[in-house]
Amino acid sequence: MSPATAAAKLTDEAGVQLEESLGLIGYRLRRAQLSVFQRFAAVFETLAIRPAEYAVLVLVDDSPGRKQSEIAAALGIKRANFVALAQGLEARGLIERLNIASDRRANALHLTPVGRSFLARARALHDELEREFIERLGGPAKREQLLDLLQRLT
The missing domain is CATH 1.10.10.10 (Winged helix-like DNA-binding domain superfamily/Winged helix DNA-binding domain)
Structure with a gap:
């Protein structure tokens, strides 16, 4: 199964189909940003910044x-x-x-x-x-x- 086909069949934990969202640049950028910011917040928690x-x-x-x-x-x-x-x-x-x-x-x-x-x-x-x-x-x-x-x- 190709990565595109696998992505098309993905769903989140609530069962929401992600096939269309996964192919959108804006969606992927936002998810990446959230992941980076969450990691930043965890690392910088001690400095409160x-x-x-x-x-x-x-x-x-x-x-x-x-x-x-x-x-x-x-x-x-x-x-x-x-x-x-x-x-x-x-x-x-x-x-x-x-x-x-x-x-x-x-x-x-x-x-x-x-x-x-x-x-x-x-x-x-x-x-x-x-x-x-x-x-x-x-x-x-x-x-x-x-x-x-x-x-x-x-």
């Missing part, structure tokens, strides 16, 4: 002093949502928002010393998680292939 917060910390570390609006745009986060996210990270002492002399309406983002230490621990966990995903994909070449295919969709 969500994927979006981790991404903000990484970007602020890679580009210190960037405007809040620039980090939000780079991550595709709406401004109003980003303000709350940044306030939460600031309340935890991980980032600081400093006024920009040339633009008093904007804030420049920087990691605090606590934020740098926290991010070092988070990056170590993330590196291990990334290794796990690469292994599940079948190696570094498959990872690069997946990233290329995902980039084509964006």
